[in-house]
Amino acid sequence: xRNPLSDKVTEIRPSGIRRFFDIVQEMDDAISxxxxxxxxxxxxxxxxxxxxxxxxxxxxYTSNSGLKELREEICAYMRRTQGLTYDPMTESFVTVxxxxxxxxxxxxxxxxxxxxxxxxxxxxxxxxCAVLADAKPVIIELKGENDFRLKPEEILEKCTDRTKIxxxxxxxxxxxxxxxxxxxxxxxxxxxxxxxxxxSDEIYSELTYSGRHVSIAALPGMRDRTIVINGFSxxxxxxxxRLGYAVGPxxxxxxxxxxxxxxxxxxxxxxxxxxxxxxxxxDEDVAxxxxxxxxxxxxxxxxxxxxGLPCFExxxxxxxxxxxxxxGMSSDEFVTRLLKEEKLAVVPGTAFGDCGEGYIRISYxxxxxxxxxxxxxxxxxxARL
Amino acid sequence: MSENKELRKKLLPLIEKNSRIxxxxxxxxxxxxxxxxxxxLKALEEEGIICGYHTMIDWSKTSIEEVSALIxxxxxxxxxxxxxxxxxxxxxxxxxxxxxxxxxxxxxxVIIEGKTLQQVAGFVSDKLSTxxxxxxxxxxxxxxxxxxxxxxxxxxxxxxxEMVSP
Numbered sequence: 001x002r003n004p005l006s007d008k009v010t011e012i013r014p015s016g017i018r019r020f021f022d023i024v025q026e027m028d029d030a031i032s033x034x035x036x037x038x039x040x041x042x043x044x045x046x047x048x049x050x051x052x053x054x055x056x057x058x059x060x061y062t063s064n065s066g067l068k069e070l071r072e073e074i075c076a077y078m079r080r081t082q083g084l085t086y087d088p089m090t091e092s093f094v095t096v097x098x099x100x101x102x103x104x105x106x107x108x109x110x111x112x113x114x115x116x117x118x119x120x121x122x123x124x125x126x127x128x129c130a131v132l133a134d135a136k137p138v139i140i141e142l143k144g145e146n147d148f149r150l151k152p153e154e155i156l157e158k159c160t161d162r163t164k165i166x167x168x169x170x171x172x173x174x175x176x177x178x179x180x181x182x183x184x185x186x187x188x189x190x191x192x193x194x195x196x197x198x199x200s201d202e203i204y205s206e207l208t209y210s211g212r213h214v215s216i217a218a219l220p221g222m223r224d225r226t227i228v229i230n231g232f233s234x235x236x237x238x239x240x241x242r243l244g245y246a247v248g249p250x251x252x253x254x255x256x257x258x259x260x261x262x263x264x265x266x267x268x269x270x271x272x273x274x275x276x277x278x279x280x281x282x283d284e285d286v287a288x289x290x291x292x293x294x295x296x297x298x299x300x301x302x303x304x305x306x307x308g309l310p311c312f313e314x315x316x317x318x319x320x321x322x323x324x325x326x327x328g329m330s331s332d333e334f335v336t337r338l339l340k341e342e343k344l345a346v347v348p349g350t351a352f353g354d355c356g357e358g359y360i361r362i363s364y365x366x367x368x369x370x371x372x373x374x375x376x377x378x379x380x381x382x383a384r385l
Numbered sequence: 386m387s388e389n390k391e392l393r394k395k396l397l398p399l400i401e402k403n404s405r406i407x408x409x410x411x412x413x414x415x416x417x418x419x420x421x422x423x424x425x426l427k428a429l430e431e432e433g434i435i436c437g438y439h440t441m442i443d444w445s446k447t448s449i450e451e452v453s454a455l456i457x458x459x460x461x462x463x464x465x466x467x468x469x470x471x472x473x474x475x476x477x478x479x480x481x482x483x484x485x486x487x488x489x490x491x492x493x494x495v496i497i498e499g500k501t502l503q504q505v506a507g508f509v510s511d512k513l514s515t516x517x518x519x520x521x522x523x524x525x526x527x528x529x530x531x532x533x534x535x536x537x538x539x540x541x542x543x544x545x546x547e548m549v550s551p
Contacts, residue, residue: 021549034549124551173551295399295414302413345548368406370544 012128016351020335024345032345033374036173038237038318039365040292043285046236046278053273060269064261066094066245067272073279074245078228081205082218090250093257094267094275098203098231098244100260103129105199105227105246106165108255110135114164119150120353121321122169123201127353138163141355144323147312148177152190159190165197168216171204174352174361175321176314181214188219197252198226203244206235206286209294210315217248224249227256232271234317235286236278241271293318296364296371307379318365321349325358327385335360341384342377392417392425397434400426402535404438443538445530453482453498453527454505456513457491459520468492471518480508491523502526 024030041047065071071088078084078092086092095101102125110116112134118126119140130137138158142148155166168187170179179187191198198216205213217226231244244267246256266272300320304311311322324334331348338344347363349356364371395415400406408426412419429435444451460471468486475495476484483496495513499505505524514522531539 015551017549017551021547024548030548032548035546036550037546039544039546298414298416299410347549347551351551367542368403 012131015124017347027343030339030343030345031374033362033366034345034347035363035365037239037365038234039367040237040289042236042238043282045281046274049277050270050274053270058269058273062266062269062272064266065257066267070094070272070276073276077279078247082215084218084223086247091253092245092247093253094272095244095246096264096267097233097242098201098229099125101229101244101246102126102201104256104259106130106133106135107259108252109165109197113162115160115162117155117158117163117166119169121174121349121356122352123173124352126167139353148172148175149179149183150187152186155190159194163196165199166191168198168200171208171316173317174319176317176319178208178316184214184216184219188216188222191225192221200226200228202228202230204234204317205230207290207293207318208316209297227252232275232278236282241274243267243271243275296368300364300371303375307382309382318363320362321359322362323358324360331357331360338381342381344374344377389425396425441534441536450500451498452502452505455525456495456497456509457523458493458495459491460493461518461520463518474516478512
């Protein structure tokens with residue numbers, strides 16, 4: 001029999017998290033600081049709208065781009081948070097989570113061999129999606145001493161005449177790093193100078209703790225070079241609804257929508273109705289969750305200081321990325337021993353790129369009581385090393 | 386008494402949900418000095434804004450009997466005293482948990498807890514309805530508490546997320 005598989009796909013490394021997940025699953029009494037999703041339930045009024053839409057029999061496809069009301073709310077959100085104007089009909093559309101939008105943006109924009117700059121540590125799907133789109137992923141290794149912010153010289157170092165796209169993953173998973181306006185301005189200058197496009201993954205935009213998030217698209221000259229990707233998962237605790245969106249220049253949106261139309265048809269209708277409610281009436285819920293995350297964040301950083309675990313202050317998402325290099329073992333070894341000896345699961349930094357070596361990702365999307373229990377174990381483990 | 390408005394706004398909702406968070410932890414989470422948090426808590430207690438640190442118990446899950454009832458009470462207000470003096474006569478009974486002055490079809494809402502139905506019924510017939518200015522009472526026994534003080538009692542929070550995810 002012939003090999004049924006595509007070489008391109010088989011050559012992609014399986015996710016480092018997956019392997020670790022299987023080990024954790026086999027332990028009965030393990031506790032975890034390893035999740036990448038909120039611990040809150042979706043606010044009830046949002047769930048209720050989803051249920052109501054089902055009761056009314058809204059069980060059909062929507063238009064490929066998504067409900068008009070939802071696209072209008074998305075564009076209104078971009079206007080009120082970033083001062084950016086997008087046409088709901090031609091410059092925005094609704095996707096199955098932010099992940100789909102990442103995939104579509106890459107597929108719509110690269111030709112074989114085009115280079116895509118991917119700062120790491122970052123979310124696990126940029127690199128494989130670039131490969132699947134026949135791009136050449138070029139990794140920028142972010143540095144701990146820069147608090148994992150992207151510096152313009154790091155872009156220049158990796159830029160060639162084939163470089164077309166920069167992926168900008170801020171607020172960042174796994175590091176919790178954010179990019180301030182000044183950081184973004186420096187990046188934007190290089191992007192414009194080198195005639196690059198930016199795929200800005202802003203899925204954690206609502207979860208920042210040092211002032212509001214700034215989108216690079218809002219900087220002069222950047223709107224028409226930027227695809228902004230966002231979604232409902234993190235802000236409204238809606239991971240399971242699989243609802244995201246992309247906004248950007250019509251030229252690119254049109255082609256992304258074309259792929260979306262053939263591959264997906266449309267995002268889940270129930271989720272879209274819930275999404276309208278989230279954007280219309282969800283601000284207070286987001287503020288409540290943000291405050292709660294912020295308190296846990298402060299608690300966590302304080303606990304790290306007490307136990308002698310160095311960590312730069314993360315101002316976004318719900319992760320901290322402590323530095324474990326002083327213990328003289330690899331991230332993988334640290335995490336495996338922590339799991340075996342203290343039954344506490346955290347994710348090795350290397351799951352988010354090789355340059356995550358020497359770090360671990362700790363999520364604070366847990367109740368304060370759960371955090372306390374887990375941090376006791378971490379403290380006990382470190383004290384023994 | 387110096388009043389730190391900002392701190393109060395952050396502090397009160399937090400300890401309203403969980404009064405067991407230590408002063409050191411509160412200080413860390415609110416980015417304040419421990420001494421400031423301690424002083425503010427003391428001030429709030431002295432001003433009667435913080436009235437106690439109780440424990441929420443779902444008695445129905447224990448083997449200890451407990452019956453509670455809401456009693457709608459209609460009264461004749463007294464000249465010069467309004468409802469205050471009759472409310473005071475009612476709230477002095479230790480079995481009375483809450484007394485509210487209400488708008489609407491009746492005047493006072495009395496929440497009472499007793500060990501048995503008879504005990505509650507006895508209180509209403511012997512003590513409450515015999516008071517001078519009370520015109521009528523309507524007793525509604527609580528059959529099941531689904532949610533109390535913002536806390537859902539009928540099911541426990543369960544973390545159903547995958548243990549590890551990207």
